[in-house]
Amino acid sequence: MSIATSRYNLLEKEGLEALGAIEPERRQYHAEGGAYLNLKGLALEPLRDIDEVKISRLCRVVRGLAFAAVDAAQSGHPGGSSSKTEQVLTLLMSGVVAFDPRNPKHPGRDRVVWSAGHCSPLFHSLLALIYESLRQKGVTLPAEAEKAAVYPEQLARFRRWGGPSGHVESTYALADTSTGSSGHGFSAGLGFALLHRSCGLDTKAFVIGGDAETEEGMSYEARNLASNLGVRNLIVTLDYNTFGIDGPITEVLPSSYVNHWFSQGWNIVEVDGHNVRELAYAYRLAAQGLPPARPTVILCHTTKGLGYGRLENSADSHGTPLKHEEYVEAMRNLGFGIPGKAGDTVADIRVVIEALADGERDYLTARLEESARRIAPEPELVKRMETALAGRPMADYTSFGRPEVLPPELVFKEGDSVPTRKATEAWFAWAMKHTAFFYVGAGDLMKSILTGKAESVYGIQTRDNPLGRGFRFGIAEQNMAMMSTAMGQDVLPGGFRPMTAFATYGVFTPMMANGVRMTLINNALNPRASSFFIMLAAHDGPETGEDGPTHHGLFWMSLFTAYPGIKVYKPLDANEAIEMLFYAAQRGEPIVFSAVRPGTPVLKRGDGVPPAREAIHGAYVFKAFRQNGKPKKVLAISGGQVMANVLTILPELEEVSDIKIVAVTSPELYEELRRTDPRKATGILSDEERQYVVALHNGWRGFLYPFLLPADHRERVFGMDEFSRSGKPDEIYRAAGFDAAGLREKLLG
DSSP, X not given: OOHHHHHHHHHHHHOHHHHHHHOGGGGOOOOOOOOEEEOTTOOOOOOTTOOHHHHHHHHHHHHHHHHHHHHHHTOSOHHHHHHTHHHHHHHHHTTOSOOOTTSTTOTTSOEEEESSTTOHHHHXXXXXXXXXXXXXXXXXXXXXXXXXXXXXGGGGGTTSTTSSOSSOOTTSTTOSSOOOSTTHHHHHHHHHHHHHHTTTOOOOEEEXXXXXXXXXXXXXXXXXXXXXXXXXXXXXXXXXXXXXXXXXXXXXXXXXXXXXXXXXXXXXEEEETTOHHHHHHHHHHHHHOOTTTSOEEEEEEOOTTTTSGGGTTSGGGGTOOOOHHHHHHHHHHTTOOOOOOTTOHHHHHHHHHHTOOHHHHHHHHHHXXXXXXXXXXXXXXXXXXXXXXXXXXXXXXXTOOOOSSOOGGGOOOTTOEEOHHHHHHHHHHHHHTTOSOEEEEESSOHHHHTOHHHHHHHOBOOSSOTTOOEEEOOSOHHHHHHHHHHHTTOOOGGGOOOEEEEEEEGGGGGGGHHXXXXXXXXXXXXXXXXXXXXXXXXXXXXXXXXXXGGGOBSSTHHHHTTSTTOEEEOOSSHHHHHHHHHHHHHHTOOEEEEOOSSOEEOOOOBTTBOOGGXXXXXXXXXXXXXXXXXXXXXXXXXXXXXXXXXXXXXXXXHHHSEEEEEEESOHHHHHHHHHHOHXXXXXXXXXXXXXXXEEEESSOGGGGGGGSSSGGGGGGEEOOOSOOOSOOHHHHHXXXXXXHXXXXXXXXX
């Protein structure tokens, strides 16, 4: 009998225990996490500059303000706000956060991300405490700081028009991105941490998160990448109150909670999240850097809704306000003898603020002075960046424009068959050499989408190459999008603006939609932190034919054309792609950029065909009417292969019609042109000519609706409306009626 057979028989007859007794190494599991430290209940010496009594009293004031704000709105999230109170106050008082309330957006500050963006009662109450304390001290704030401040009386209009926002927004102090979608803040914080590390800065990114957010798939992706890259300047303070909205997190997280961080190699410090001393120790240890060089999570055991009456320690405290009379009781249990008159929250807030003693206010402002001293002067920070990035152009995307004469690598020979992905490859590599602040990556598709040439200019960012500009995200599209778009929100010392490009197949782009949406919201709310990014939707259309419908990018753009603040660009050939990329950088507006895999004919220009530069208008006249007296027909065409197929049958079409061809590269750009330059837009397509339009798009037909008359005429737009099957691209075009013969039938039949 063989050894393998005997082992099998042993397992079958006597079970795992018998095998373990003979060969114990087969039953062992070797954990390989980061550093682990449990401070809960440990006898720690008091820290000299941490006044635990004063911090606890400040926490009482913040809770009172938060509860009053929620009662005023009869809406909001008291549970997580209360359970995180000691965490955020101690973090701010601990002296590890570089922050100046008089210059809250100083580029040298540490970045703060409220991943638990719903905890806005706590957020606004913290700011109200800070800025009320400064006001009582007679501090006059600069105008920009006033815009970022909140004052106690404003809390009475919490969640109302013109009042403090319902979720955290980056216009305020101590918030560097707008949040509210669970789990997204981990990716945003990672983006800030990597950005600053990659520029030679020691800025830290602090993420304020909740335990239920760990359920979000994006948070897994972010934790994985953060650990793999050894991002030790990323610190998460995690509120472990054990409840989500619907119930205990154990209903959906069966394993020990700490394993969700330990298994991905994070450094972990466990504390009592209401114990100021333990928190202060933990934050200082994390800021100093625990070995090994990895990100750190402070796992704070807390009581959800602490002090919030009957809802304390319950899932219901998450977003359920107490009845007014119960709120009054909870406030009085906190020691605030409020009037409690319904509708007069200002009076309640006044009572809470009057409980702020001079000593507590003075301690708070003194600690804030200490935090402000941690910020280095901006010229010094710029010098650090110049040293770290020596040899790279200290310029950002706002400073490079389209060269008057394009370099040879950005010009494609007319008549050649060139995939537009070759154009994006060339442009990304060119841009990487002209700015020190460009970051590129793909969702484990670099070899297919061709981002590698740009990534190789400064190398992939790793633990050993922290100054790299390329990212290996892996199959993690959600984190890729949120992290990349968040990086673009930041403004570095010297005013430098990062730009990012991240790529996957067009068909997969909807997985990234929410991260993009959150950044577009931030762009709208806070234009000074507006992110410019290029989401590359590669292998667009039916060109990935052999892969079948799972990879045919036919309908993805229906989502992104609905979002304000971003446009879909779909060049017809490689030269148009180059022109449109330069135009996007000039505008600084986010784009989704369509690129195809197979070769597409590079259109021949001249003889009435405008230069490729005209693509930046979203549409242009590729061929004008001949005015030959025949019935008019306008072909609005999107998709390079569609154009090539139409040109094949153009002589036949012109036998029966006077044909005008409008090349469409971005309906949204064209609609903008109609508003900003109506004369030029009319020259491309007049209202009178719309009655003659037949639209052709190798994808979602709604993409070309803007070129048609109202809905009753939309039968004159042809698209691909069904999931296809596997096949060669020419077979799929033929099956969809988008080959030359099919187009002939559509246009002449």
